[in-house]
Amino acid sequence: MKQIADWALDVANLRGATYADARVVDDRSRALATKNGKVGNASDSESLGIGVRVIANGAWGFAASDDLSRQAVEDTAARAVAIAKASAQVKQQDVRLAPEKPASAEWTTPHEIDPFTTSVEQNLDLLFRIDKELTSVPGVTLAETNLNFRREEQWFFSSESANIHQTKYSTGTGYAAYAFAGNDIQKRSYPTSYGGQWQNKGYELIHELQLVENARRIGEEAVALHKAEQCPEGVFTIILDSSQLGLQIHESIGHPIELDRVLGMEANFAGTSFLTLDKLRKLRYGSELVTVVADARPEHGPGLGTFAFDDEGVPAQCTPIITNGLFTGYLSSRETAHTIGANRSGGTLRAEGWNRLPIIRMTNVSILPGKNPLSCEQLIADTDHAIFMQTNRSWSIDDKRYNFQFGTEIGWEIKKGRRTRMLKNCSYSGITTDFWNSMDAICSRDEWTLWGTPNCGKGQPQQVMGTGHGAAPTRFRNIKVGSAYKGN
Amino acid sequence: MLTKDKAGEIFDKIKKHSSADEVEALFYGGHSALTRFANNTIHQNVAEEHYGVSVRTVFNRRTARASTNKLDEESLKRVVQASESLAKVQQPDPDLVPMPNAGEGTRTKQSIPKRHFDQTAAITPDQRALGVEKMVAIAKTHKLTAAGIFATSETIEGISNSHGLSDWHTQTSSDISVTMLGSDSSGWQKANSPNVADLDPLALAETAAKKARESASPREIPAGKYTVILEPAAVLDIVGFMFYDFGGMAILDQRSFLNNRVGARIFGENVNIRDDAAHPLQSGVPFDGEGVRRQHVQLVEKGVVKRLVYARATAERMRKSEYKDRVGPIEPTGHGFPLPNEIGEAPTNIVFGPPDQAKTIDEMVASTERGVLVTRLWYIREVDPYEKILTGMTRDGTFYVENGKVRHGVRNFRFNESLLHMLSNVEEMGEPVRASGEESFDMVVPAMKVREFNFTEVTKF
Numbered sequence: 001m002k003q004i005a006d007w008a009l010d011v012a013n014l015r016g017a018t019y020a021d022a023r024v025v026d027d028r029s030r031a032l033a034t035k036n037g038k039v040g041n042a043s044d045s046e047s048l049g050i051g052v053r054v055i056a057n058g059a060w061g062f063a064a065s066d067d068l069s070r071q072a073v074e075d076t077a078a079r080a081v082a083i084a085k086a087s088a089q090v091k092q093q094d095v096r097l098a099p100e101k102p103a104s105a106e107w108t109t110p111h112e113i114d115p116f117t118t119s120v121e122q123n124l125d126l127l128f129r130i131d132k133e134l135t136s137v138p139g140v141t142l143a144e145t146n147l148n149f150r151r152e153e154q155w156f157f158s159s160e161s162a163n164i165h166q167t168k169y170s171t172g173t174g175y176a177a178y179a180f181a182g183n184d185i186q187k188r189s190y191p192t193s194y195g196g197q198w199q200n201k202g203y204e205l206i207h208e209l210q211l212v213e214n215a216r217r218i219g220e221e222a223v224a225l226h227k228a229e230q231c232p233e234g235v236f237t238i239i240l241d242s243s244q245l246g247l248q249i250h251e252s253i254g255h256p257i258e259l260d261r262v263l264g265m266e267a268n269f270a271g272t273s274f275l276t277l278d279k280l281r282k283l284r285y286g287s288e289l290v291t292v293v294a295d296a297r298p299e300h301g302p303g304l305g306t307f308a309f310d311d312e313g314v315p316a317q318c319t320p321i322i323t324n325g326l327f328t329g330y331l332s333s334r335e336t337a338h339t340i341g342a343n344r345s346g347g348t349l350r351a352e353g354w355n356r357l358p359i360i361r362m363t364n365v366s367i368l369p370g371k372n373p374l375s376c377e378q379l380i381a382d383t384d385h386a387i388f389m390q391t392n393r394s395w396s397i398d399d400k401r402y403n404f405q406f407g408t409e410i411g412w413e414i415k416k417g418r419r420t421r422m423l424k425n426c427s428y429s430g431i432t433t434d435f436w437n438s439m440d441a442i443c444s445r446d447e448w449t450l451w452g453t454p455n456c457g458k459g460q461p462q463q464v465m466g467t468g469h470g471a472a473p474t475r476f477r478n479i480k481v482g483s484a485y486k487g488n
Numbered sequence: 489m490l491t492k493d494k495a496g497e498i499f500d501k502i503k504k505h506s507s508a509d510e511v512e513a514l515f516y517g518g519h520s521a522l523t524r525f526a527n528n529t530i531h532q533n534v535a536e537e538h539y540g541v542s543v544r545t546v547f548n549r550r551t552a553r554a555s556t557n558k559l560d561e562e563s564l565k566r567v568v569q570a571s572e573s574l575a576k577v578q579q580p581d582p583d584l585v586p587m588p589n590a591g592e593g594t595r596t597k598q599s600i601p602k603r604h605f606d607q608t609a610a611i612t613p614d615q616r617a618l619g620v621e622k623m624v625a626i627a628k629t630h631k632l633t634a635a636g637i638f639a640t641s642e643t644i645e646g647i648s649n650s651h652g653l654s655d656w657h658t659q660t661s662s663d664i665s666v667t668m669l670g671s672d673s674s675g676w677q678k679a680n681s682p683n684v685a686d687l688d689p690l691a692l693a694e695t696a697a698k699k700a701r702e703s704a705s706p707r708e709i710p711a712g713k714y715t716v717i718l719e720p721a722a723v724l725d726i727v728g729f730m731f732y733d734f735g736g737m738a739i740l741d742q743r744s745f746l747n748n749r750v751g752a753r754i755f756g757e758n759v760n761i762r763d764d765a766a767h768p769l770q771s772g773v774p775f776d777g778e779g780v781r782r783q784h785v786q787l788v789e790k791g792v793v794k795r796l797v798y799a800r801a802t803a804e805r806m807r808k809s810e811y812k813d814r815v816g817p818i819e820p821t822g823h824g825f826p827l828p829n830e831i832g833e834a835p836t837n838i839v840f841g842p843p844d845q846a847k848t849i850d851e852m853v854a855s856t857e858r859g860v861l862v863t864r865l866w867y868i869r870e871v872d873p874y875e876k877i878l879t880g881m882t883r884d885g886t887f888y889v890e891n892g893k894v895r896h897g898v899r900n901f902r903f904n905e906s907l908l909h910m911l912s913n914v915e916e917m918g919e920p921v922r923a924s925g926e927e928s929f930d931m932v933v934p935a936m937k938v939r940e941f942n943f944t945e946v947t948k949f
Binding site for chain 1: 520521522523524525526527528529530531532533535536537538539540542550551552553554555556557558567570571573577578579581583612613614616617618620624627633635636637639648665666667670674676685713741742743747788798804826829830866867868869870871873874875876879880881883884900902905906909926942944945946947948949
């Protein structure tokens with residue numbers, strides 16, 4: 001692959017690029033799914049190509065091709081330079097890259113079982129066993145399961161002599177039961193909704209999740225929701241399960257800390273951020289209990305944001321984002337680091353594939369668990385009156401990331417330290433900083449899970465990326481509940 | 489470009505390597521480019537070219553798919569084997585129907601307008617930069633900051649199967665989207681057309697700038713039920729969330745808000761909606777994932793849901809189902825997704841019928857005593873799947889209207905609104921236009937004046 005990249009880098013240099021990098025990516029994925037006892041999807045996909053990123057005349061250009069012949073690669077590099085020169089026609093200042101020592105490295109996601117070596121027949125059998133458990137519950141009208149694997153091998157070379165070969169594996173699985181009756185459709189999912197749990201690891205994830213063992217309960221809860229009472233409207237204490245908290249972190253911390261958003265670079269699509277540069281190390285983002293990091297290092301865990309190097313060759317790092325409630329850091333890149341006075345990128349630039357330009361993406365943006373032992377049951381026992389909400393059902397937040405509203409699949413009223421009646425159609429809403437400042441308890445490490453969000457959309461053309469979010473069950477005071485149904 | 493003839497040669501190789509009962513190949517790809525700007529600067533500028541083939545094989549009612557962008561002989565052999573390996577280990581699916589033959593695929597052959605324009609295909613980075621430069625100049629004139637895109641593409645889609653069906657589509661596309669930002673306000677516009685000559689970057693930028701200027705210093709007004717005037721892009725993005733429920737499979741799966749509602753009047757009598765891939769303001773491929781040509785389907789007539797769309801297998805299943813007498817005409821309509829899939833089908837060439845008396849947005853404002861003018865909606869998600877309650881935010885140009893005039897900008901609202909409620913409360917409509925947003929596929933929709941639209945919260949800007 002080095003030879004292919006050299007064709008690109010040489011031509012970029014000859015055409016006047018002052019910086020160039022080339023990523024060759026060989027991507028492979030498999031998707032299996034069932035629906036109501038039949039195969040819903042069985043497909044494999046592979047894609048190989050090269051993306052060439054250059055700076056010429058002080059501006060960016062990027063071109064990509066799936067033709068790896070010498071002529072095509074050289075044409076692609078020349079096109080990238082021509083595009084950069086066109087970009088330079090509309091610029092305010094030259095692009096500046098923070099220095100980075102070029103790395104030479106090999107790295108592969110730690111994994112026990114390569115998921116592509118597992119039997120398709122056995123995998124479908126697993127999904128059918130889950131399906132059977134779900135559909136054996138009277139009242140379940142639709143059962144869906146999924147199992148997904150991805151292997152992304154990338155060779156990164158730059159005009160600064162970086163040479164990085166990195167192979168990432170990810171595995172994802174989940175299922176859902178739907179129950180339609182009367183004028184109501186209810187749903188329960190496991191391990192969480194919208195595709196389930198995803199991590200950067202091998203097939204061992206599937207063995208860890210106790211998928212079949214939980215299926216009947218999930219089906220029964222979907223049906224039971226029809227008899228549950230509507231979640232009340234008002235101001236309540238709420239407890240969020242760790243998967244819902246993971247999405248709350250994604251939307252109300254992970255996105256606003258993206259420095260490209262803060263600098264207006266995403267203003268036309270994803271939006272901007274309320275976290276203007278003057279707020280760094282000054283804003284009280286949350287209560288003293290809120291400590292959040294953006295950690296791409298393997299020691300953080302097998303999150304979808306775990307890697308050895310980002311897609312511009314910067315090593316994985318851990319950036320303190322919120323420290324005991326104080327806002328302390330952004331997600332940055334080589335181009336944006338100087339805007340916050342940093343002399344180095346935070347290492348968060350990633351691309352969906354060979355044909356996309358790397359942009360700032362969340363790595364594993366995780367809240368750290370409580371230091372004192374606290375289980376979820378102990379947290380509930382410590383709560384006089386609250387609504388315990390589990391598993392995301394809907395999510396929405398404004399384009400500066402202030403006002404959010406989330407719905408969950410199921411809720412439970414907590415009374416005098418005990419879980420009592422089941423509640424349906426739960427929702428809560430608020431303003432980001434008010435919400436995080438109302439947090440007064442978080443469970444400890446035993447309850448902490450590194451969740452994967454496989455479908456984060458950003459950029460134009462839009463790119464879908466996986467991000468990781470470590471979270472534990474957490475309690476918030478004085479939260480507005482139930483407005484999603486108000487007035488309807 | 490991958491040509492139809494070249495694709496034919498590839499399909500011959502695929503057939504040679506396959507031992508399946510039936511085999512199908514989908515071809516896709518093209519070249520595209522997108523010039524992106526922010527802070528009055530082109531900060532991202534990309535181009536790509538790629539082509540791929542996706543192979544579906546069938547063995548005794550068992551099917552699977554494998555895709556690759558490696559088109560050499562060895563890779564084609566491997567992708568066929570991958571598809572066959574995935575298919576062979578399955579149990580037979582009694583609902584899988586044989587692939588269509590050539591006659592079945594083209595039974596409804598509507599002619600579609602020209603959707604390929606050489607000028608769009610040949611546009612250069614310098615030409616896109618020039619367009620951006622003009623928009624940035626307008627921003628500077630108004631002391632605003634511009635962000636947006638100017639994108640163009642030329643794409644192919646083709647299908648061939650072992651029963652002799654073969655179809656091919658080429659088209660071009662162009663998009664301009666621009667956001668103008670002031671210190672405490674913003675304005676937005678977007679347009680899309682197969683022909684780049686239809687796009688007017690200056691007009692889009694001027695309108696976006698006007699919205700940004702006129703919504704400056706936004707005031708907070710309380711949440712509640714308001715008469716709203718939704719511009720076409722706002723209508724597009726919110727109504728787009730219901731059309732996946734208009735597939736027969738959604739009814740069979742009992743996940744549609746139309747369960748038990750087909751044949752009932754669920755919207756106002758002034759709401760008429762059809763799917764029409766051949767409409768002059770529509771774009772896209774005129775055949776579906778199995779190669780069946782798309783039919784014109786009247787989905788909603790005078791507020792009554794009249795018809796659903798069907799893939800071939802879904803139509804077969806529906807005819808045998810308990811719902812068969814309650815869902816209107818049942819026949820394959822050319823709206824299926826490539827198999828295998830879990831969704832079935834959906835109408836994606838939506839055209840709203842014109843009102844008896846179309847109103848301009850200015851006329852809608854003039855007839856409004858107290859209301860809110862909405863440019864764009866954002867981050868829309870489904871809260872309740874059966875009542876079709878959606879939540880989301882207003883964005884980039886939200887105005888208070890009083891006594892027939894736009895008075896001032898307002899802080900953005902969160903809404904929680906049922907589409908059943910909204911489309912029953914449409915008081916006035918504009919002439920349907922081709923609109924483009926960010927939350928749904930492009931469609932032909934009117935601006936709408938809607939009473940009692942449910943804003944539940946106000947954000948901080």
